[in-house]
Amino acid sequence: MRSIDSPRNARSQRTRDALLAATREILEHDGFAALSMAAVAERAGVTRRAVYLHFTSRSDLVSALFPYIAQQEGLAESTNRVWAAADSVEALREWVRHLARYHPKLMAVDRAIEQVRADDADARRHRDTVNEAQLGNCRRLAEWLHRENRLAHPWTVEEAADVLFGLICTELFGRWLETREWSTGDLDRNLWAICRAVLVRDQDGGV
Incomplete structure (x- = not known):
């Protein structure tokens, strides 16, 4: 099970990081008004469903941004x-x-x-x-x-x-x-x- 779960978790983490990176890019280049779940999905190259699998709302996405930037x-x-x-x-x-x-x-x-x-x-x-x-x-x-x-x-x-x-x-x-x-x-x-x-x-x- 571990050999199966680890790649899945790694992919999930990469997707989550890509979504947060896209969020940061939108804020830096287009401003906060341009930030939406659809815009993040498009910037990250994933479906909107993929965004909602990781973040239930824009509020949830923004809340995760500070610890993401701090880590990066x-x-x-x-x-x-x-x-x-x-x-x-x-x-x-x-x-x-x-x-x-x-x-x-x-x-x-x-x-x-x-x-x-x-x-x-x-x-x-x-x-x-x-x-x-x-x-x-x-x-x-x-x-x-x-x-x-x-x-x-x-x-x-x-x-x-x-x-x-x-x-x-x-x-x-x-x-x-x-x-x-x-x-x-x-x-x-x-x-x-x-x-x-x-x-x-x-x-x-x-x-």
Whole structure:
């Protein structure tokens, strides 16, 4: 049975991945309004029935998109470097590196979601999921800085988390990377300079 089931499972996983890849491509190139089960089927080269075998609705499809993109772009590996840091300041430095290498890959999808978030429940649900994960990481960083007495005055943990959360902004990154033509290296270096100057208390008590 195992020799029969394994190829079937592998094919099923490949189909599911193809559907999610098609969903991402539609969002990146055509926008959220173009996303439908029929459009995903056509983009993936399968029948609509095949789509519904894996996802019961567009809402189900969109809900699966965040973990799919996270896996494809190595989110866990990237953030693991943050939490493996020796101290809170190095963790914050790794967080900035993570943003510079990871977030630009998601900007097209993020823009598509944001354009319709106010009027589309599926888009809003996706955005809320992403926001919750990002804010949780920002709060964890701020708490770590606070525990080690490295959080600069006058920030509270919640305020520092809000500052970090606010810096995860596609519009802001777009202005820097596209309008001002920064490289991702520029983004990493300059975003770290901002975070270091604003949020980190020197060990002698200064900012």
